[in-house]
Amino acid sequence: MGLFGGLYKKKEPVLEPIDLSILQVDIHSHFIPGIDDGAKTIEDSIELISAMKDFGYRKVITTPHIMSDYYRNTPEIILSGLEKVRAALKENNIDIEVDAAAEYNVDADFPEKIEKKELLTFGDNYVLFELPFMEEPGVLKDVIWKLQSAGYKPVLAHVERYQFWHHQWDKFEDMVNRGVLLQINIGSLTGSYGPEVKQIAEKLIDNDMISLLGSDCHHMGHLEMIDSARTKAYLHKIVNSPKLINKKL
Numbered sequence: 395m396g397l398f399g400g401l402y403k404k405k406e407p408v409l410e411p412i413d414l415s416i417l418q419v420d421i422h423s424h425f426i427p428g429i430d431d432g433a434k435t436i437e438d439s440i441e442l443i444s445a446m447k448d449f450g451y452r453k454v455i456t457t458p459h460i461m462s463d464y465y466r467n468t469p470e471i472i473l474s475g476l477e478k479v480r481a482a483l484k485e486n487n488i489d490i491e492v493d494a495a496a497e498y499n500v501d502a503d504f505p506e507k508i509e510k511k512e513l514l515t516f517g518d519n520y521v522l523f524e525l526p527f528m529e530e531p532g533v534l535k536d537v538i539w540k541l542q543s544a545g546y547k548p549v550l551a552h553v554e555r556y557q558f559w560h561h562q563w564d565k566f567e568d569m570v571n572r573g574v575l576l577q578i579n580i581g582s583l584t585g586s587y588g589p590e591v592k593q594i595a596e597k598l599i600d601n602d603m604i605s606l607l608g609s610d611c612h613h614m615g616h617l618e619m620i621d622s623a624r625t626k627a628y629l630h631k632i633v634n635s636p637k638l639i640n641k642k643l
């Protein structure tokens with residue numbers, strides 16, 4: 395590396411914007427109004443979901459937060475919200491399939507929910523779960539084992555965004571070795587969540603460790619991120635990965 399080698403970023407190629415219809419299905423979003431930090435009103439839900447349809451998705455599986463400290467959502471709350479969203483879409487003649495699961499936070503109440511087998515799933519019994527952003531929870535490995543023993547297939551949400559793993563590559567390998575499917579946010583490829591998040595997402599793609607792409611859309615700002623990710627070489631690379639299962643859901 396030359397004297398100024400570290401100062402200049404390598405210029406990234408800008409490709410033709412990819413048509414997201416190739417993904418077919420989005421599996422991570424917050425489109426049920428008023429129950430988490432996503433859509434606030436049914437009008438928001440309609441605006442966001444119809445923008446997803448315009449991107450080319452044929453189906454969205456929306457995943458409200460379930461978090462004991464902040465969002466005490468239950469399957470009943472989520473599924474009745476889903477019915478309202480479906481009815482509003484029909485009323486507005488927006489033809490797109492909408493389903494719901496949840497984004498489970500690994501918190502003190504999660505193990506009990508697993509034991510009761512009351513989790514909302516998508517596809518082949520997949521459960522989307524996330525970690526707190528501060529540190530790896532001590533119960534993580536136990537929770538993964540509990541999920542798998544109960545017949546669930548764990549999917550770790552936005553795996554590239556956990557700062558506490560950014561300098562511990564073996565953690566990502568360990569997740570894959572345990573049979574956890576890894577999901578990244580499309581927006582991470584733009585650098586909007588920070589340069590380290592982008593770098594990790596790219597390394598995970600290079601190592602063929604990603605099984606699912608998600609929008610993690612809460613508001614229009616996230617859709618703008620996804621729109622700008624469409625020209626990124628890494629998005630072009632991952633959508634053609636045979637490991638990716640979005641379109642099978």
Ligand SMILES: [Fe+2]
Nearest residue numbers: 422423497610
């Ligand atoms: Fe999310």
